[in-house]
Amino acid sequence: MPSSGWIDKKERKLSMVAVRTSLWISLIVLFQFCTSSQVRHCCTYCRAEQSLWMSSGTKFHLSGDVEETAMQSPAAMMVHDREEVGFSIEGRQYRLSYAGAPLIVKYENLNDAATVQREQYMQVDLAEPKLVGGILTQGGFYEEKLQNLFPKSITWVTEFALSASNDSYTFHWVKSDRGSIKLFDGNTDADTAVLASFDLPVTARYFRYHPLRAQDKEGAVSNVNVRISVTACMESGCAYPQISCLMSQWSQWTACEANTHSRERGVIRVQSCGGERCGTKTESRSCTPPVPLWQAAMPYIGAGLGALLIIMIIAFIIYKKTHKDRVEVIVVKENDDDDDDVPPPPMARPGMGPGMGGPRGPGGFGMRPGAPGGFGARPMGPAGMGGGMGGGRFPGPGGGGVRFAGQAGGVAPVQH
Numbered sequence: 001m002p003s004s005g006w007i008d009k010k011e012r013k014l015s016m017v018a019v020r021t022s023l024w025i026s027l028i029v030l031f032q033f034c035t036s037s038q039v040r041h042c043c044t045y046c047r048a049e050q051s052l053w054m055s056s057g058t059k060f061h062l063s064g065d066v067e068e069t070a071m072q073s074p075a076a077m078m079v080h081d082r083e084e085v086g087f088s089i090e091g092r093q094y095r096l097s098y099a100g101a102p103l104i105v106k107y108e109n110l111n112d113a114a115t116v117q118r119e120q121y122m123q124v125d126l127a128e129p130k131l132v133g134g135i136l137t138q139g140g141f142y143e144e145k146l147q148n149l150f151p152k153s154i155t156w157v158t159e160f161a162l163s164a165s166n167d168s169y170t171f172h173w174v175k176s177d178r179g180s181i182k183l184f185d186g187n188t189d190a191d192t193a194v195l196a197s198f199d200l201p202v203t204a205r206y207f208r209y210h211p212l213r214a215q216d217k218e219g220a221v222s223n224v225n226v227r228i229s230v231t232a233c234m235e236s237g238c239a240y241p242q243i244s245c246l247m248s249q250w251s252q253w254t255a256c257e258a259n260t261h262s263r264e265r266g267v268i269r270v271q272s273c274g275g276e277r278c279g280t281k282t283e284s285r286s287c288t289p290p291v292p293l294w295q296a297a298m299p300y301i302g303a304g305l306g307a308l309l310i311i312m313i314i315a316f317i318i319y320k321k322t323h324k325d326r327v328e329v330i331v332v333k334e335n336d337d338d339d340d341d342v343p344p345p346p347m348a349r350p351g352m353g354p355g356m357g358g359p360r361g362p363g364g365f366g367m368r369p370g371a372p373g374g375f376g377a378r379p380m381g382p383a384g385m386g387g388g389m390g391g392g393r394f395p396g397p398g399g400g401g402v403r404f405a406g407q408a409g410g411v412a413p414v415q416h
Contacts, residue, residue, distance in 0.1 A: 044136060045232040046078060046272045047127055053272075056122045058104045060223045062096070062142065062150050063089075069150075071102045071142060071225070075245070075270040075277065077122070079138045079193045079229040086282065094149055100140020100225030105214045110161065110181060117163055117171055121208040122226055129166055129205045130232040134197040137209075139190030140225025155224040157186040159213040160196075164204035174202055183212070190225075201233060244276035245269065256287040 047053030054074045062069035068087040076083035082099035107116045126132075139156025161183055163171040176182040177199040184196040207230060214224035246269040254261045262284035271277050 043232055043234065044079070044229045045126060045130065045132075046229070047125060053125045053127075054101065054123065055125075056101050056103060057119045058106065059102045060104050061102070065089075068096060071096075071098045071100075073270060075272070076140075077101045077227055078272070079136050079227050081227065086280065092147065094147055095145045096142065096150065097145055098140065098142035098225065100138070100227045102142075103211055103224055103226055105157075105211050105222050105224060108212050110212070113173070113181070116161070116210050116212075117173075117208065121163075121210050122228065123168075124207045124209070124228065124230055125168075126205050126207070126230065126232070129203050130230070131201050131203050131234070132164075132198070132207065132230055133201045133233045134195050134231045135162060135184075135207070135209065136193050136195050136229040136231055137186055138193040138227040139187050140227050141190055142225060153216065153223075153225075154190045155214055155216045155221055156188070156190045157211040157214045157224055157226055158188075159211075160184050160186055161210045161212060162196075163208045163210065164202050165206040165208075166204055168206050171206070171208055174198060186211075186213075195231065242275040243269070243272045245271040245278035247278060247281075250283075253287075256289045259286055259289065260284050261287045 054077045059070075059072075062071070066087050066089060068085040071083075073083045073085075075081060076099050082097065084095065084097045086093065086095045088094065101122050103120070103122060105120065107120055110116055137157065137160070139154065141152060141154045142150060143152035144150040161181055162174040164174060165171040173181045182199065185194075186196075187194050209226065209228050211224060211226060214221050245267065248266045248268055250265045251263045253263050262282055264282045266281065267278050
């Protein structure tokens, strides 16, 4: 007959089996209830009231100088979501399409679990503690469409771990029913979404997804794009608010340069829960540059100068025509003024007159005919004066005279 101790041990063992079995049954019932097509109380949860509800640790950048290539929009980090953004580098336009947060897989195991938990993660903030039954995961991609600046890359995670926290500082690993850190199987491609169920539901506000192994179609990779959605179980029914993107007003158009101007707007809230996606942040259109003031005034200035020139020409013609006589008088007067510098000719006395060659004095210049070759003057008044060439006497009453005796050049005074 078995001892009472053996019976007690057997009963404890049966009791443990019963507890474990009931736990598994509860989990199965919970997930069946959550995933039932009729009553859905385990929902893909999204932080609709917050624009930045996802963050990550160490991540890769496609270009350190361009913000859009950091691929940090939460709108692209949930399962089945993607984002497309335009940007420019040195005036050249590009368009990046991507899905998933860009993570770097540096540690492929949990030998240094604390470092993995601190650096290698993607974090979800649920705003308040939620009962979470699992994580839905999906791979991602990126591609620059216009200039092929970044060739298409398609990647996914094949193994990962999870941790949870209520204060965002102290995180605890999600464990298996055996008490060890649970390692979850990931995806086999970038398109299919896979639900990773917890052995026991976890109540927490913050969850961190820690990728450990990743690959693309060629093999293992260290840079991977990841999309995740939290499956939260709630007492009430699921609500899908479908929060749409909210954008700011357009800015004023920029100045027209190179026949183009543009304007911008910002994102106030990104879309979530399947809401309407954000539109373009910038737009441009052709324009005609404004004409500078001086250039616009040139036709009028030219017309004014032309009219002024015509008026001046007409005025000059009128002036020339009306002052022609006056101009001639002025010219004559100016010529008279020039003659003042020449000594005037000697004035002839009354009774004097030139004569070229008297009858008895050919070649001479005299006043009396018959004066042979001589020059003489008639008596003038009480005294007379005369001169002659080659002799001759011109007495004047009560006067004297001058006689030029002999040949030309001889001068002899004669007294009376």
